[in-house]
Amino acid sequence: MSVIDVREAVTRAHREEWARVVAALARRFGDLDIAEDAAAEAFATAVERWPTDGVPPNPGAWLTTTANHKAIDRIRRENKRDDKHKEAQMVYDDDPPEPLGAIDDDRLRLLFTCCHPALAMEARVALTLRMVGGLTVPEIARAFLATESAIGQRITRAKAKIKATRIPYRMPSTEDLPVRVTGVLAVLFLVFNEGYLATGPDTDPVRHDLTAEAIRLTRLIRALLPDDGEVTGLLALMLLIDARRPARVSAGGELVALDEQDRGVWNTELIAEGHRLVRERLAAGVAPGRYQILAAINAVHTSARDIRDTDWSQILALYNQLVRIDPSPVVALNRAVAVAELDGPEVALAAVDRLEGALAGYHAYHATRADLLRRLRRSQDSRAAYDKAIELAGNTAETASLTRRRNQLG
Amino acid sequence: MQYLVSVIDDKSNPGSTDRQPAISAFNERLIAEGYWVFAGGLADTDAATVIDNRGEQVIVSDGPFVESKEYLAGVWVWEAPDLDVALRLATEASKVCDRKIEVRPFLAG
Numbered sequence A: 001m002s003v004i005d006v007r008e009a010v011t012r013a014h015r016e017e018w019a020r021v022v023a024a025l026a027r028r029f030g031d032l033d034i035a036e037d038a039a040a041e042a043f044a045t046a047v048e049r050w051p052t053d054g055v056p057p058n059p060g061a062w063l064t065t066t067a068n069h070k071a072i073d074r075i076r077r078e079n080k081r082d083d084k085h086k087e088a089q090m091v092y093d094d095d096p097p098e099p100l101g102a103i104d105d106d107r108l109r110l111l112f113t114c115c116h117p118a119l120a121m122e123a124r125v126a127l128t129l130r131m132v133g134g135l136t137v138p139e140i141a142r143a144f145l146a147t148e149s150a151i152g153q154r155i156t157r158a159k160a161k162i163k164a165t166r167i168p169y170r171m172p173s174t175e176d177l178p179v180r181v182t183g184v185l186a187v188l189f190l191v192f193n194e195g196y197l198a199t200g201p202d203t204d205p206v207r208h209d210l211t212a213e214a215i216r217l218t219r220l221i222r223a224l225l226p227d228d229g230e231v232t233g234l235l236a237l238m239l240l241i242d243a244r245r246p247a248r249v250s251a252g253g254e255l256v257a258l259d260e261q262d263r264g265v266w267n268t269e270l271i272a273e274g275h276r277l278v279r280e281r282l283a284a285g286v287a288p289g290r291y292q293i294l295a296a297i298n299a300v301h302t303s304a305r306d307i308r309d310t311d312w313s314q315i316l317a318l319y320n321q322l323v324r325i326d327p328s329p330v331v332a333l334n335r336a337v338a339v340a341e342l343d344g345p346e347v348a349l350a351a352v353d354r355l356e357g358a359l360a361g362y363h364a365y366h367a368t369r370a371d372l373l374r375r376l377r378r379s380q381d382s383r384a385a386y387d388k389a390i391e392l393a394g395n396t397a398e399t400a401s402l403t404r405r406r407n408q409l410g
Numbered sequence B: 001m002q003y004l005v006s007v008i009d010d011k012s013n014p015g016s017t018d019r020q021p022a023i024s025a026f027n028e029r030l031i032a033e034g035y036w037v038f039a040g041g042l043a044d045t046d047a048a049t050v051i052d053n054r055g056e057q058v059i060v061s062d063g064p065f066v067e068s069k070e071y072l073a074g075v076w077v078w079e080a081p082d083l084d085v086a087l088r089l090a091t092e093a094s095k096v097c098d099r100k101i102e103v104r105p106f107l108a109g
Helices: A003-029 A032-053 A059-082 A106-114 A121-131 A137-143 A148-165 A177-196 A208-224 A229-242 A268-284 A290-303 A312-325 A329-343 A345-353 A363-375 A379-392 A396-407 B020-032 B083-097
Strands: B002-010 B036-041 B049-052 B059-062 B070-079 B100-105
Touching: A003 A032, A003 A059, A003 A106, A032 A059, A032 A121, A032 A148, A106 A121, A106 A177, A106 A208, A121 A137, A121 A148, A121 A177, A137 A148, A137 A208, A148 B100, A177 A208, A177 A229, A208 A229, A229 A268, A229 A290, A268 A290, A290 A312, A312 A329, A329 A345, A329 A363, A345 A363, A363 A379, A363 A396, A379 A396, B002 B083, B020 B036, B020 B083, B070 B083, B083 B100
Parallel strands: none
Antiparallel strands: B002 B070, B002 B100, B036 B070, B049 B059
């Protein structure tokens, strides 16, 4: 086996087995620190040994066994040093696994622990990417433009809180489950959004590593909770947004708005899968949640071969449905875009202007206003709105696009 | 594991004052279900006295150790198997007391 083959085998094993190894160890030893370190050591051992010993027939089992030995070595070492039994403080489920099929999965327990509502959102994101996603601290630091020590501390503190407060390592109770699933999905969507519209002057405008990771983890949770409509909805939503990635940034480095995108380069495979998932949810006949409605909106957009073929009345109907369950100003802003297509920019502008109090600090509010004002030929007002949007936008490609639009005003 | 459960009131926006019957009923349940270790409401912060005997001389001062809009109005100590159980009880406690609740674990053994 060539060096490259072995390297690929390690990379694949890392992608496919990391979460499983960490989760199995966390369950056995009741301690995230031990699980994380032992898993990392096991992969380091694989890098060392597989080139000479060959890739084992079952890499996952080899890694779990090796990580188990590393963990036991460490516990023995610490026991000798402390001369007392190191008590595992994290709670785990002592009950024998219930025959629930896919739902009884250590990775799901791990995901719920990392996304626990008692942890700060930014800690949940970092911990999930590290423990479930297997990203290294430097990788997470790069993704969120934070220093490695800041991310390292965030993860250390989160693990300390899990231990000190006894955040349990088990499936949430049936009554807590919907809220806890929502919490996990919020973390995954945040990771995805940061990838799709990356913040900051020193990063790529679209971070494929983050969108891919978010999709991978959402696929995992869908495999574990196949009947949860919002999980399926979020996966469909991510796929239908990610499908447009090839058209999202122009050769000149500008963000390309939906109405100007070259639809010929959209990823048809992802669109087909996203549409299939949306149809699956429609067939379920259950009132859809937020992610399912957003996925349906994106399904309508991706069904139009040309922007002029967009079924705006269908989109507006979906936004009206969304407003009923999520009456937030951001949803109202996006709804106004559909209103502009159906009732004209003047009606839409009136709706947008009502949101000023809530959204004055949000770049998309000013960008939407600027666009509507431009269509109403109110160049001066439009220019001022573009200026405000440019000032507030954090994404380099978006700033470039807004700047061009402003400079094209008559 | 034991948790200190603090009831937090807000001087500028105090919780309602008719909660005692509901709190008593909630306490009965905590006892019956085995979570109850201790409970007590506190007198107003004006009644607090601070002692500092770290230096040469003891210093006695009137009032709470920190003046703030939000203050501790009462405490529970609960015995619960894990944080999820404690948070579920705290969710009820906040409704029952009409006040914010902080849940904080005691250092383990």
